[in-house]
């Protein structure tokens with residue numbers, strides 16, 4: 001019999017970490033800054049102005065301010081307000097033919113969308129396939145419902161996506177579990193900053209179409225950073241449209257970065273399928289997940305985002321607000337690339353986005369070296385993640401200098 005002093009939690013929940021590792025690192029950076037140290041905190045994934053305050057969009061605040069409170073106070077429809085869903089679909093497809101082949105449900109941010117996708121497109125015990133560098137919460141979003149993550153080596157020797165590794169892993173997972181859910185995060189992948197080019201999208205889609213002869217393959221595109229894509233970047237829609245008859249596609253859409261509204265928890269899961277009847281079944285399944293988890297989402301947030309997307313004037317203001325933030329971030333990317341090259345840092349192609357991953361022989365040594373000098377970034381496997389989103393441009397020289405020395409310290413440790 002379990003004694004009263006033992007944990008009443010089930011074994012799987014008994015030893016959960018109390019905080020997300022990135023928030024823990026952030027907490028330590030804030031604590032030391034509070035003691036008066038000159039701390040450079042490049043841990044979190046929120047865009048910060050060069051003066052250190054959170055970057056926000058006045059257009060979105062205006063929409064929130066003018067949202068009818070009576071309407072916002074009511075429950076939202078479980079699958080999301082139809083106008084909101086239409087607006088989001090249009091934001092993603094912008095009149096592309098794919099817009100007529102999708103259904104969507106509202107989710108609490110992109111996180112909710114990923115959770116809903118995993119719960120409907122994988123059986124318990126199965127794993128989603130993603131790149132070897134990936135956003136760490138995928139582990140929790142899949143693990144909580146007894147699914148998991150499998151990975152393929154992300155970069156080949158040439159620095160491009162390792163398509164050979166992808167193909168091999170996809171066929172292996174299909175053989176093992178009879179179905180595959182492939183999670184890809186592009187543009188501006190977290191944590192590497194990598195955006196697939198047109199050739200990579202074409203080849204990835206060809207591989208998935210080929211693999212779908214061996215079992216159902218579904219693509220989940222994590223679209224969290226879509227609005228920060230490099231100018232003239234690849235159009236994934238052309239390739240997805242081509243393989244849609246064989247590979248249904250999901251898009252995890254998020255208002256967090258696109259509207260600088262991290263706290264509003266507005267998101268959507270969009271599903272593309274050729275067949276009307278299957279689409280209706282997918283919509284029902286996704287709505288069922290909504291009801292069984294968060295029930296319905298933040299009504300005020302969804303009404304405000306709908307207003308921004310629908311109202312011509314507000315939309316124009318949002319375009320301008322966004323352009324300013326993209327410019328703010330892009331200036332940091334240019335500065336980082338210039339200085340990183342000078343210091344001979346190794347990292348994947350970086351053309352925009354909140355983060356970049358820099359390779360290190362021993363990330364723990366690099367992180368410790370940097371923290372001792374007041375610079376906080378995030379360790380990964382074989383690399384470290386630098387949040388340029390949270391680094392004012394004037395602080396990038398310090399960041400790169402300490403980072404380069406930290407990478408060198410790791411190299412020496414491993415070589416000795």
Ligand SMILES: Cc1ncc(COP(=O)(O)O)c(C=O)c1O
Nearest residue numbers: 045109110111135190224254256
């Ligand atoms: C790669 C990636 N996907 C999805 C999300 C989901 O964000 P949210 O749940 O705030 O929409 C994030 C947020 O940091 C992210 O970095």
